[in-house]
Amino acid sequence: MKKDLVIIGGGPAGMSAAIAAYEAGVRDMLILERDGALGGILQQCIHNGFGLHKFGEELTGPEYAWRYEKQVKELGIPYKLCTMVLSVSEDKVITATNPQDGVFEIEAKAIILAMGCRERPKGALNIAGERPAGIYSAGMAQKLVNMMGYMPGKDVVILGSGDIGLIMARRMTLEGAKVHAVCELMPYSGGLARNIEQCLNDFGIPLKLSHTVVKIHGKERLSGVTIAKVDERRRPIEGTEEYIPCDTLLLSVGLIPENELSKTAGVSLDRMTNGAVVDQDRETEIPGIFSCGNVLHVHDLVDYVSEEAEIAGLGAAAYIAGEEKKEISVFLRTDGKIRYTVPQRITAEKDVRVYFRVADVYRDVTVKVSCDGGTVLSKKKQKLAPGEMECVTVPASALEDGRELYFEVEGA
Helix, strand or coil: CEEEEEEECCCHHHHHHHHHHHHCCCCCEEEECCCCCCCHHHHHCCCCCECCCCCCCCECHHHHHHHHHHHHHHHCCCEECCCEEEEECCCCEEEEEECCCEEEEEEEEEEEECCCEEECCHHHCCCEECCCECEEEHHHHHHHHHHHCCCCCCEEEEECCCHHHHHHHHHHHHCCCEEEEEEECCCCCCCCHHHHHHHHHHHCCCEEECEEEEEEECCCECCEEEEEEECCCCCECCCCCEEEECCEEEECCCEEECCHHHHHCCCCECCCCCCECCCCCCECCCCCEEECHHHCCCCCCHHHHHHHHHHHHHHHHHHHHCCCCCEEEEEEEECCCEEEEECCEEEECCCEEEEEEECCCEEEEEEEEEECCEEEEEEEEEEECCCCCEEEEECHHHCCCCCEEEEEEECC
């Protein structure tokens, strides 16, 4: 099988990219999705708060996904469900399998990687204790409650204050469970400020910052956890242990971009984002392979996922059409207070929207972008937090071949 464009992943990123590419003139394309329906993780996110930036109204996850699914169907963009992609080669040959076609190969002119991310499991945490029933990732618990109608337990402790953990604290409370505490290893929350307010404060659920679970109790079924305060080096402080009886522990300890396929294609990964190194069109270092959405870097708002996927879709369309661009090479560097930028490099002279995250909570600071000591732009910010992604637009006039753009936080 030969296709101009293949999109791997049928979530919000994959569908947005496909629609953008279609509107840019690409007709010979295919979406491959391993689940039984389009929509990705949004199918289980039945809470509202999606679409405020993109549509100017509050939607639930399934409603947001349906807007894109409807467009995909109206435009007649073909897709294959229950299709698992096994590998992607450097010369853009995709090997996939599904019940209808068996194992098959597709030769593509361009590929958009939109596989999303997975949750960090308990095995990565090194917590002492047995392996009893009752320990779930927050996303798994969300699927059990929202899609399958099962309650994981009645007395809950949540480790990690990522957005899914905060949302599940509220969800479990609404379903009649008692959430005793949300423990966060860092001295700040990893979730959005609005989720802390709406999911914890509104329900009187305590958020214990600089705390972690140090021991799991119970053999067949979880009977409780011991939590403790940690010092500035994230090590438990002796004498601060507290036992909390519970039958369920939910883990919201970070998301990892699902880049196994990117590795088979030889795509270079950024050690800070765990996603691909890309340019302003979201093209990786392998020409014709693009990356977008949570497989590129973890987003907090799905609106930004759609926005970024559209950039990848347009970039792929331009690549397929063989559009020429004035090649330049500009690398983006950060001061450490800004953890990373996406894109990491710029290869064309045009205005570029740069997304970034900070390493700590900073108040009343200035985000400054400079080149060879001269200030390109500066933006005052009342508050910057690791849980909330920020962005600035770098003008084309600031881009010059062979130069570096330096991103820093001043006043912190």
